[in-house]
Amino acid sequence: MTTSPPDTVMIARPSRRRPSHPHRGRRRPFEPYLLIAPTVLLVAGLMVVPVIIVIAYSLFDNVVTNQNPQFVGLANYLTILADPNFWNAVGNTVIFTVASVVIHMIIGVGFALMLNSKLVHKVPRVIFRAIYILPWIFTASVVAVLWRLLLDPSGVINYLLRALGILQEAVPWLGTPATALLAVTVINIWSGYPFFMISLLAGLQGVPSDLYEASRVDGAGLIRQFFSVTLPALRPILFSMALLDLLWTTQQFTLIWATTGGGPINHTEVLSTYTYKLAFNSYQFSLASTSAVLILLASLFVAIFYVRQQKKASLF
Amino acid sequence: MSIAIRTRTKRNVGRVFIYLALLVGAMFAGFPVLWMLSSSFKSNANIFAYPPKLFDSSFSLQPYVAVLTDPVKIGYFVNSYIVAISVVIITLVIALLAAYVFSRYEFRFKSIIRVVIIGVQAVPPITLLIPFFGIMVGLHLYNTYQGLILTYVVFTLPYAIIMMTAYFDSLPRELDEAARVDGAGSLSVLWRILVPVSVPGMVSVGLYTFMISWNEYLFALTLTQTDDRRTVPVGIQLLMGQNNYLWNEVMAMSILGSIPVLVLFLIFQRYFIGGLAAGAVKS
Numbered sequence: 232m233t234t235s236p237p238d239t240v241m242i243a244r245p246s247r248r249r250p251s252h253p254h255r256g257r258r259r260p261f262e263p264y265l266l267i268a269p270t271v272l273l274v275a276g277l278m279v280v281p282v283i284i285v286i287a288y289s290l291f292d293n294v295v296t297n298q299n300p301q302f303v304g305l306a307n308y309l310t311i312l313a314d315p316n317f318w319n320a321v322g323n324t325v326i327f328t329v330a331s332v333v334i335h336m337i338i339g340v341g342f343a344l345m346l347n348s349k350l351v352h353k354v355p356r357v358i359f360r361a362i363y364i365l366p367w368i369f370t371a372s373v374v375a376v377l378w379r380l381l382l383d384p385s386g387v388i389n390y391l392l393r394a395l396g397i398l399q400e401a402v403p404w405l406g407t408p409a410t411a412l413l414a415v416t417v418i419n420i421w422s423g424y425p426f427f428m429i430s431l432l433a434g435l436q437g438v439p440s441d442l443y444e445a446s447r448v449d450g451a452g453l454i455r456q457f458f459s460v461t462l463p464a465l466r467p468i469l470f471s472m473a474l475l476d477l478l479w480t481t482q483q484f485t486l487i488w489a490t491t492g493g494g495p496i497n498h499t500e501v502l503s504t505y506t507y508k509l510a511f512n513s514y515q516f517s518l519a520s521t522s523a524v525l526i527l528l529a530s531l532f533v534a535i536f537y538v539r540q541q542k543k544a545s546l547f
Numbered sequence: 548m549s550i551a552i553r554t555r556t557k558r559n560v561g562r563v564f565i566y567l568a569l570l571v572g573a574m575f576a577g578f579p580v581l582w583m584l585s586s587s588f589k590s591n592a593n594i595f596a597y598p599p600k601l602f603d604s605s606f607s608l609q610p611y612v613a614v615l616t617d618p619v620k621i622g623y624f625v626n627s628y629i630v631a632i633s634v635v636i637i638t639l640v641i642a643l644l645a646a647y648v649f650s651r652y653e654f655r656f657k658s659i660i661r662v663v664i665i666g667v668q669a670v671p672p673i674t675l676l677i678p679f680f681g682i683m684v685g686l687h688l689y690n691t692y693q694g695l696i697l698t699y700v701v702f703t704l705p706y707a708i709i710m711m712t713a714y715f716d717s718l719p720r721e722l723d724e725a726a727r728v729d730g731a732g733s734l735s736v737l738w739r740i741l742v743p744v745s746v747p748g749m750v751s752v753g754l755y756t757f758m759i760s761w762n763e764y765l766f767a768l769t770l771t772q773t774d775d776r777r778t779v780p781v782g783i784q785l786l787m788g789q790n791n792y793l794w795n796e797v798m799a800m801s802i803l804g805s806i807p808v809l810v811l812f813l814i815f816q817r818y819f820i821g822g823l824a825a826g827a828v829k830s
Contacts, residue, residue: 260654262652266733273641274701284678341568350558351565365577365580368805369801370761370804370805372762372780373780373805380594380794387599484672484764485780488765489764526674527670530669
């Protein structure tokens with residue numbers, strides 16, 4: 232395994248006497264390279280090289296399945312970009328992602344503000360916070376089976392909606408074309424908001440309380456306070472959380488794969504399930520690689536915004 | 548007087564309002580989990596009983612017994628533990644070495660290596676999946692622990708390095724320079740001086756690493772083939788793939804599969820939240 236070097240390094244270098252020297256790197260110039268070697272090997276071998284491979288795959292025809300793939304230039308890109316299923320997946324990914332991120336943010340801010348309110352006593356605050364964090368404990372695979380149980384036509388959610396008179400008949404939420412995308416989005420909202428909430432709770436602790444005092448003296452109501460004190464103070468966190476969430480949600484695979492598999496009839500097909508199926512269901516590895524490269528480009532686009540924001544934030 | 552009373556009433560109305568809102572929120576957050584718990588104690592015949600009850604006459608530990616006496620399902624847990632614990636140890640060791648170098652040395656290529664490490668975090672897993680499949684088959688690591696461990700180490704390493712570098716940067720250099728004056732080698736400085744004071748950072752990175760490895764599904768699905776190498780998230784889905792859904796056992800297994808993360812979270816809550824918040828704000 233490539234992961235053994237650190238141990239060897241540790242054993243092979245007993246505590247040698249060395250004279251004091253402020254310029255550490257100069258004494259044994261190879262030392263930093265030795266210590267960083269495992270990282271460089273792993274990241275180069277299993278991150279950089281695979282990215283190069285996938286880009287190369289996307290430029291050839293019949294890779295993996297054929298011994299002598301043909302170089303086809305950008306032909307695979309033209310095929311993918313002309314595939315209505317690809318654009319269907321893009322559309323679903325955008326709806327799924329934008330709805331998830333926006334509602335994560337709203338719920339995250341709302342819950343964080345409620346938990347942070349001075350009106351709530353200490354013990355209930357701790358209890359509610361524990362309950363609100365709960366969904367975050369469960370991995371997507373578990374979340375998927377749980378919500379399949381809840382959303383089953385004879386499941387408890389359909390029962391409650393009928394008992395409350397909202398529905399006349401049970402709806403197979405995940406199996407109905409009109410509701411499936413809504414259903415997986417709700418599931419993703421449930422499983423993802425705690426991350427926003429936790430970060431915002433930490434952020435709220437950092438808002439100086441004299442800002443609130445000052446705005447109260449100026450006669451600002453709760454709503455004014457929220458928009459003129461809380462929101463501006465949280466803006467940097469909100470912005471970077473939203474970008475991270477955007478990045479992760481566009482890549483969501485497990486939740487959709489394990490609830491609907493992209494169905495019914497492609498109604499919840501997102502870019503990751505579309506790509507996975509191209510590769511491992513229809514063995515079109517070239518087209519799958521092409522789609523994977525397009526997802527990479529989209530992710531890098533978001534990531535650049537994220538890095539820019541981080542740089543700007545660290546100036547203050 | 549009357550103003551004081553009015554503000555107090557206003558305050559109480561606000562309090563009632565906020566508690567009501569908190570309860571509604573708690574229903575949304577907690578009810579699904581409560582339902583998972585209750586279903587894991589029912590008989591499979593009563594899962595969809597009408598009207599649904601939280602706990603009914605079929606309440607028993609039978610679903611848990613069924614999961615915990617099935618060697619295949621036990622195997623999923625063993626595999627998950629082997630993989631996750633190995634990943635935590637390997638990632639921490641490699642990340643400590645790298646973070647030490649980033650924090651305490653100047654060398655050529657430092658900034659480019661750093662940029663690459665930060666940059667690869669943006670690479671979507673699905674992009675890596677196809678080449679990984681080929682690489683693992685080529686290295687004869689398909690359907691092995693080593694293949695999964697290697698994969699997760701690479702996924703968790705960048706974050707671990709960034710967090711540990713930030714942690715080391717926050718420690719005064721005088722700390723290790725004093726030891727160097729006494730003639731200690733760099734690894735001994737790292738191990739004896741820096742590591743002991745970096746435990747909170749290591750715990751937070753270790754927890755994150757454990758969670759990623761314990762929860763990962765896509766690569767576990769693609770890079771393993773037989774039950775003796777499959778992990779819990781894949782095992783749960785396999786249970787669902789069978790013709791007659793044993794909902795109660797699936798829920799019991801989901802609960803059991805979530806316990807490690809829950810326990811770690813309860814013990815190390817402070818590190819978890821601190822690490823998460825720090826990661827979100829400035830990683």
